[in-house]
Amino acid sequence: MNLQSPMIIVNFKTYLESTGKRALELAKLAEKVAKETGVCIVVAPQAVDLVKIAQAVEIPVFAQHIDPIKPGNSTGHILLEAVKEAGVVGTLINHSERQLRLIDIDVTIALCREQGLISCVCANNPLVSTAVAALKPDITSMEPPELIGTGISVSKAKPEIITDTVRLVAQVNSEMTLLCGAGISTAEDVSIALKLGTQGVLVASGIVKAKDPYGVLRAFAEAINSTKSA
Numbered sequence: 001m002n003l004q005s006p007m008i009i010v011n012f013k014t015y016l017e018s019t020g021k022r023a024l025e026l027a028k029l030a031e032k033v034a035k036e037t038g039v040c041i042v043v044a045p046q047a048v049d050l051v052k053i054a055q056a057v058e059i060p061v062f063a064q065h066i067d068p069i070k071p072g073n074s075t076g077h078i079l080l081e082a083v084k085e086a087g088v089v090g091t092l093i094n095h096s097e098r099q100l101r102l103i104d105i106d107v108t109i110a111l112c113r114e115q116g117l118i119s120c121v122c123a124n125n126p127l128v129s130t131a132v133a134a135l136k137p138d139i140t141s142m143e144p145p146e147l148i149g150t151g152i153s154v155s156k157a158k159p160e161i162i163t164d165t166v167r168l169v170a171q172v173n174s175e176m177t178l179l180c181g182a183g184i185s186t187a188e189d190v191s192i193a194l195k196l197g198t199q200g201v202l203v204a205s206g207i208v209k210a211k212d213p214y215g216v217l218r219a220f221a222e223a224i225n226s227t228k229s230a
């Protein structure tokens, strides 16, 4: 499956606001915004909610992590084939809250490529993003950990690391989709991220913990449409 760019990936993390029934409600809101605006919106619920949500919505669903394993005796791990059978179409890899060794990132990307799952690797700065790009994932999302969850957006606080990442990654892998994240909380943050050269954003608290998640996500999607057509 190919995703349309630009895109918004909503990482549900493990917030209570995006767990269980509330995760399903949030996923349906994301689907509503996607259908109303035509913008590609992906949701990434926690593992236990994946099956229910992948079967309930028509927008792409990602896992937050899968383990670099083959089928067999790996108790307590998350198997790619299991999430794929559940209807999941991609996965985050190496999120700063679920970091992997370089060899595991490489193996996980290769497993995704073999099995047709979209790989979205998270990286904490421009140089790591460039190293990740060399492993040829489908998507890389650059997110400075110190801004995650702060509401202080990378777009406004550190635009230079976005432009550095765009420039460096293009030298290594011009095919890959590049997103950014951390603190993204307004439509302007989304618009700036696109104008700086990314193809979208990876966001969590700005949507999940918003008083009006639908309103915020709708504003993000409209920012994408207006930036695209500018």
Ligand code: G3P
Pocket: 011, 095, 143, 147, 148, 149, 150, 151, 181, 182, 183, 184, 202, 203, 204, 205, 206
């Ligand atoms: O996966 C995206 C996430 O790490 C960013 O978090 O809450 O700053 O949007 P947040």
